[in-house]
Amino acid sequence: MTQTLSPNHELAAQLRDSRLKAGLKHWIGGQWVDAQSGQTFEAHSPVDNSLLTTVASGDAADIDRAARAAHDAFQTWKAVSGAERRKILHRIADLIEKRAQEIAVLESVDTGQAIRFMKSAATRGAENFRFYADRAPGAQDGQSLPAPGFINYTLRQPIGPVGVITPWNTPFMLSTWKIAPALAAGCTVVHKPAEWSPVTATLLAEIMDEAGLPKGVHNLVHGFGESAGKALTEHPLIHAIAFVGETTTGSHIMRQGAETLKRVHFELGGKNPVVVFDDADLDKALDAVVFMIYSLNGERCTSSSRVLVQEGIYDEFTARIAERARNIRVGDPLDPETEVGPLVHPRHFDKVMGYFGKAREEGATIAAGGQRVGDSGNYVSPTLFTGARNDMAIAQEEIFGPVLTAIPFTDEAEALALANGVRYGLAGYLWTNDLTRAHRFAQGLEAGMIWVNSENVRHLPTPFGGVKSSGIGRDGGDYSFEFYMETKNIAVSLGTHKTARLGVGQAAPIAKETAEG
Known part of the structure; x- marks a missing residue:
């Protein structure tokens, strides 16, 4: 009997034939082009690691062409009014919403993320463009800073062509999160997506072109970090690098950009704690803990991958987590019922699987999961480690999968020491009904973002x-403009101040001790 395909699978099959079979190219200066070297690389489906498509493999020559296109386009794009940029960015958002299902399916096929989450990721991409579209008219606004005898005023101007290097987890949404404010600010962009998830970057380039973004304002170069990425971070026409990814790579980018004094914005790794005190609403805390580690396959920079639980409730609370983890639906990412899909790449799969042996060696207990699922693809069972200590690798290193490490604590002081006792500091989550403790603990937590009684x-x-x-700089709101724009101060004299006069009379005699010295 012939098996009936679901609508998601039918669309995926159509998109494979219509979009992926011919391979992915660069988008440079408003044209789809092959790599100048003619080289390509393969992208594979995480479901079964079968060939998904071939991709143009960029190098320094392609980056140079894209950087020059961005440089040339910047000369006119920087002068486009904020009101006009607003119109274009809203059109981009409209098209993203129109093609949200296509984006979601391609993202699931390319990354292994469950379709239930990728639908909202596409919608969030449109929200990012709308948010910054509405800020484009005021992007250059500054301050009036009067002083005696002067009027000082500031304004902001776009920094120039920028490089955007995005990761393989939720790549479409994170690309919009970086590119939208850059365009709103008046910058031009060279985008290098992660080689493990190249597909939706091509779709985003199509959408921006269809929306009327001028040629050369956005350029896309596929490739590997050691070739295309390195060339982008070193190129003299690129004034700044916005990067989302692994901490070690961020260090490499900083070194590579030093020669040209690149401004950098990094969103890097995390080993984020969620701290659960015994006075918390434990039902809500349980939902949040499970969601924040097992959604998006655990491949999320803000995932709460360490749960610190007060001793008196540790056994019961971790038992409830384990039960929920064992019930999570792992499977085909295009199935709407699936909660956890396959990890993005076999190399990442091997890395995550390697922590199960480390956990046993260090004396932790695998209370749930700890194994692969199925015989093919990159599927890992949602996993919980209990009986862990903060000095274990599973508590210190970013695993970046559906893997949670549970550590007990006795009191607030120990909880804070455990929470801060890692090299990372991206996010933190706190569950307590003690208002003063919530403020006190949040202020002591070494993290850039903290949520109290929330995911x-x-x-x-x-x-x-x-x-x-975990990073350098801030995104969001006007904080993004602080990165993509330069602040200039202009001082205008009111004509009332006196300037010191030199060379208008007989020179004063040189002091004896100075002449002799």
């Missing part, structure tokens, strides 16, 4: 970013 709920005007090894 990660983003408010777009607020600053997004981390401290320590």
